[in-house]
Every structure is written in C-alpha cells, then in structure tokens.
Amino acid sequence: MKHEICLLSEGLAPQALAVFAALDYDSTLDADAFARLTTGDTTSLQSLRLAAISGTAMTGFAVGCVRDDALVVKFLAVDPHWQRRGIGSALLHRLEDEARSMGLSRATVGGVGPNYFYPGVDLRLTPALSFLWRHGYETDRVARVDMHVDLATTDLATTEAERDYALQEITIRRMAAVDVDAIAALGAIQSTAFATEVRVAAENHPVSAFIALAGVRPVAFAVYGVTGKNRFGPTYTHPEHRRRGLGRLLLRLCLRDLRDQGWQDAEISWAGPVDYYARAIGAVVHKAYWVFTKQLDSAVGRQT
Numbered sequence: 402m403k404h405e406i407c408l409l410s411e412g413l414a415p416q417a418l419a420v421f422a423a424l425d426y427d428s429t430l431d432a433d434a435f436a437r438l439t440t441g442d443t444t445s446l447q448s449l450r451l452a453a454i455s456g457t458a459m460t461g462f463a464v465g466c467v468r469d470d471a472l473v474v475k476f477l478a479v480d481p482h483w484q485r486r487g488i489g490s491a492l493l494h495r496l497e498d499e500a501r502s503m504g505l506s507r508a509t510v511g512g513v514g515p516n517y518f519y520p521g522v523d524l525r526l527t528p529a530l531s532f533l534w535r536h537g538y539e540t541d542r543v544a545r546v547d548m549h550v551d552l553a554t555t556d557l558a559t560t561e562a563e564r565d566y567a568l569q570e571i572t573i574r575r576m577a578a579v580d581v582d583a584i585a586a587l588g589a590i591q592s593t594a595f596a597t598e599v600r601v602a603a604e605n606h607p608v609s610a611f612i613a614l615a616g617v618r619p620v621a622f623a624v625y626g627v628t629g630k631n632r633f634g635p636t637y638t639h640p641e642h643r644r645r646g647l648g649r650l651l652l653r654l655c656l657r658d659l660r661d662q663g664w665q666d667a668e669i670s671w672a673g674p675v676d677y678y679a680r681a682i683g684a685v686v687h688k689a690y691w692v693f694t695k696q697l698d699s700a701v702g703r704q705t
Contacts, residue, residue: 404488406495409450409462411440416459417452420480426523429630437601438475439464442516445475448499453479453488463492465500466516471507472500472697476518484528493536501697510538511692512545512671514594514635515601517628520545520671521690530691538693545692548669548684550633552660555682557653562646566613573650576603576610576622583619584612588637595635598627611654613638613647623651625667631659632670649681656682 409417418435421427439450442464449465449472461479465472474496479489497508510533511521522529524544533540563573576584581603588595602610602624609626612619623636633655638648659667668688669678678684 404453404455404460404486404491406491407452407454408447409440409452409464411436413452413459413462414440417462420459420462420478423480423482424478427629429632431630434630438516438518442466444516449496451492451495453492455483455488458483460486461488461492463496464518465496466513467500467503467505468509468513470505471509472496472505473513474508474510475512475516477510489532490536497695497697506696506698508538508695508697509692510694511690514592515597519690520547521692524689524691533693536695538695540691540693542691544689546672546675546686546690547632547688548672548675548678549687550656550667550669550678550682550684552656552664552666555656557657557660557682559650559653559657562650566647566650570616571620571647572614573654574612574614576608576612578603580612580619584610584622587619587622587639588635590639591635591637595637598624598635601627607658609655609658611651611658613642613651615642621647621651623648623655625655625659628670629668631664631666632668633659634670634672652681 414436417439418432421430421435445464445466451463452459453461460483463477464475466475477489477492500508512519522533566573581600585596585599588599599610599622602608605626610622610624613621620642621638625633636648636651656667669684672678675686
C-alpha cells in the first residue's frame with residue numbers, strides 16, 4: 402500500500418501518540434506532554450512536523466526543528482506493524498529536503514533543548530542505529546545518559562538542611578507565579594533552554610520547581626516534569642552559592658514531590674555530573690544515547 406507524507410496537524414496528534422505508544426518505549430508520556438513536544442512546540446516549524454498515512458491509518462510520524470542553523474530530528478517513529486516498508490526513510494528524506502530548502506547544510510538526530518523527547522538515540526535500539534548509519538549519519542559515540550532513582554529507598558529528608566539555610570537567611574520553597582521571570586532569567590545564564598523549561602514547569606499542576614532565595618534574590622532552582630512526568634532537570638545554582646548543598650536540597654524536594662504523587666522511581670534526565678547524582682541520591686546510569694549528524698550537501702547513504 403502506498404503511503405502519503407503530510408503535515409502533522411493538531412487533529413492528527415492522537416493518532417501520532419498511538420504510533421508512539423505502539424513502540425512500547427515510554428509509558429510516562431501522556432497526551433499533554435506529547436502535544437507540547439509535537440504540534441504544540443512553538444520552536445518547531447510546521448513544515449518539519451510530518452505524518453505518514455497509508456489508507457486511513459497513520460503509520461509513522463517525524464518531528465524536527467531548527468537549532469543553530471541545523472535541522473534537528475527530535476523524533477521519528479514508524480508503527481511496528483509498518484516497519485521495513487520505506488516509511489521511515491520517506492519521513493527522514495522529507496525532513497532533509499525541507500532543511501535543504503531553508504539553506505541548512507547539517508542535520509542532527511538527538512536531543513537539543515528545549516522541548517526535546519530524549520537526549521539522543523537509545524543505544525539499546527539497534528535497528529534505529531543501523532537505520533541512521535544506512536542513511537549517511539555518523540556519531541562520535543560520546544554518550545549522554547539518563548540515571549535511575551529508586552524513590553522508595555532513597556533518603557529524601559530535607560528538614561535539617563532547610564533549617565540550616567533559614568538560619569543563613571536563604572529561603573527554600575516551591576516556585577510561585579511571581580518568581581517565574583526571575584527564575585527564568587537565572588536559568589538563562591546557563592542557556593535559553595533552561596529559561597524555557599522553567600516556564601514549562603510553572604504551567605504544571607502542581608508547579609514542578611523548587612527555588613532558593615538569598616533575601617529576595619534567586620540563587621538556585623531545580624525543575625522536574627518538563628521532559629517527562631517523572632524526569633528531573635534542569636537545575637542550576639549561581640556560582641556564588643555552589644558547593645553549599647543547595648542543589649542537593651532542591652533535588653531532594655523535587656524527587657520527594659514525585660514520590661508524594663505516587664511515583665516509585667524517577668529519572669535524572671540528560672545527567673551531567675554522574676558521580677554527583679550517584680553520591681547525592683544513589684542514582685545509577687540506566688540509559689545511554691548517541692547523537693548522530695549528517696552533512697546535507699552530501700547525498701551519501703540516501704536510499705528511496
């Protein structure tokens with residue numbers, strides 16, 4: 402059966418989510434989060450949100466965006482019952498052609514904040530790795546990792562630390578609406594993605610961010626529930642206040658919030674200081690990802 406590539410509209414989002422669910426990869430991604438990453442992503446051009454239709458069935462979808470003058474393929478999925486029929490290739494080629502029409506000469510497959518699905522291509526997904534190599538993509542094999550936290554057994558006590566900070570006139574609390582602009586500005590010191598993700602956390606119920614204030618000045622924050630319901634990050638502490646345990650305290654508050662909501666485990670998303678998280682909360686690496694790139698002015702590996 403022939404397949405047609407069309408734009409992934411808001412009305413098609415439920416079918417795309419069904420394709421995603423059929424992959425049986427991540428059960429935590431609900432309709433709201435999926436919409437935010439696809440049709441609701443204001444950083445993704447409509448021409449880079451695609452669906453593959455065969456008859457009346459959606460058989461696959463792809464979502465891309467532009468970052469630093471490059472195409473970023475955020476996610477590409479083909480329903481397991483429709484794989485090995487050229488649908489994934491058709492979606493990828495359409496994204497690449499759209500990028501070329503914009504004058505872009507490079508493509509990346511992986512996570513780039515804000516609004517990313519995952520940090521890269523999961524190394525356990527051998528068919529996905531092979532697919533990208535066949536289509537001319539390369540990787541430096543530098544891994545990005547997620548870490549797992551067992552919320553049932555991890556020590557998430559904060560009372561003593563909060564009392565100590567109160568004596569130092571540092572206030573620890575959940576972020577309020579009045580804080581959002583200032584906390585986003587603090588996050589922007591690290592990256593614009595951090596600032597955006599702070600604002601996403603402010604829209605969650607409850608607000609999924611905890612902050613530290615020295616007087617009225619924000620000096621640290623930690624966020625969860627942005628890249629996934631039970632995923633922690635980003636977090637940032639102003640350099641003047643580092644190595645004082647603020648980050649660990651805010652991390653524990655976020656994880657305790659997740660536990661109180663009924664989660665049995667959590668993920669540290671795109672974990673940077675692996676040793677820090679291992680020591681602070683006993684987190685362990687459980688997923689690793691590679692990022693793939695390709696020069697679009699080369700037709701090497703292109704198949705139809």
